[in-house]
Amino acid sequence: MPNGIDEASYVRIGGIDQWLSVRGEDLSNPVIVELHGGPGASNLVFAPRTRAWERHFTIVRWDMRGAGRTFAAGGPEGQGEMTLDRLYADALEVTRHIRARLGVDKVLLVANSFGTVTGLRLARDHPEFYSAYVGTDQNIIGGGRDTSSYEALLARLAKAGRRKERAKVAAMGPDRSAWSAEQWSEYAKTVVTTDPLTYDTMKTVVIRSLWFSPFHTLRGLRAYLKGMTFSEQLGPQAMTIDEYAEGTAFRLPFFLFQGDHDVLTPPEPARRFYEAVTAPVKDFALIREASHFASFRHPEQFLDLMLTRVRPVVTGEGVSRTT
Template structure:
């Protein structure tokens, strides 16, 4: 993912630098104003919390403390969701949203640097997530949180939802990853097909994809970065999303200075090792029985985490309530490309299931 962002960044920065920086400052100021929460019952706080032996950044935002509390599990790995705040501002009318920069990500990485992240493993992130959950239950006075996980965060999100129904009221996965112990190769095969269809223009890329093979357990971190780049840049909708959604959100983030953006990218590079560890996971072996409402909202044209494997896993899930929906005209980053459609799904399917009452529009 980092290689893809770097590729798109280089194209974006081809514009005259002075004009670009001036426009950036204007947009950041406008977004900062948009983000202010002034509702009497609202909450807007952020700062470091001691989690797992290190200081980790936690942001809590919402217009009404009585709303359901969402714990977002970021993707990447290492990609903080805080850059998407202006795009998802409307969500905060209906939910109190906690955005946690886990170790190896965002402001947590920026504060401690590579040496200050401690143990970066899936198991440690799992322990951290439970500690964050307990902190939020006490801080906000709620019994359970609603898990909303995107992209690589769904690996951790599934494990939390599966194992702790006493802590979470429901699970929502978007850009849902399905890691089947190396058996799942839908996205890889589709990549080869796109590159072959492109003919001689993509011969070099095709050779690189064939050389790395479909067995993720044999990949290096460089292979992971190259694979993500090939997948997202070989698909027009995905590449457009990288430019218009991801890069714009990074560049105009009111929370991030230019130095902060460099740190953001370094965090993703630092955290890429988590993808190698994840290659050995098997979601079905860990179980498809969930004792909380279970939802998957997937981009209908997602080429990085295709909807077909997510649907097959969903069909095997047993849960008290479950819903699967496709977000039209969306590849990866579906919830951020179409935040209005994602919110509509949250209000019509998820909120009634976790609160037993519909949300006011």
């Protein structure tokens, strides 16, 4: 489009080359900076599914260190420091770069899944950079006090008669801060494969998006998967976080949109955290018939929430409902 943008290149962030994609039909639209999940799972593969979003927002998709094209460019030895603090610093640098490149004062911070760990911290600390925070597949680790999803997994395994897997998960114990990177990864994979809706979403949305991605070659997809394995080391680092202790006061609009059947990051802990949050505007909504990857399984529902609840707030055209 005449006032649109479609750029993709490596940018020097945190001392290494990191991949940034910027797409949108109208540069006067609000700018979204995405924080992808995984860890190490670039959102670039979902671009065809979220094409309609680009009519209403300019979307910045960043392959973090350890992910996607950033991992492919430098390999394991070229990723530098792999810590949550480093990702946080990188995200601030990306934010500053995009604000300068696009000439905007603030950007809309949208985080999904593992990206929400960093997203909450950025939103809490830097309301001067972000017009609002939107979390989906929101992680609420909460110091490990809530073990309901762990117990639900044990129950599903018992009901399915998968005794060996249940024994393995039981031996890990509910204290995720004591898990190794391998145990953290194994737990996530077991959650995905024991819930029919999540497993179907993995096959029909995630794997299909990977296989048919117009932005990746087969070699690129191999690097994508290797990056996810490499980035698993970040998982256990997050398990010691207590979001309540870090603070529930946010000085920017705050939104959580959660899959109503998500068993990996269930809606109940997210709603409890939302209820504890104080913010100038806040809103919570469920994405219907959705597991994890809710915004990518139902991109039309997510876009409707963004247009009816978020965009009016960040553009000053209206105020959001509180539910």
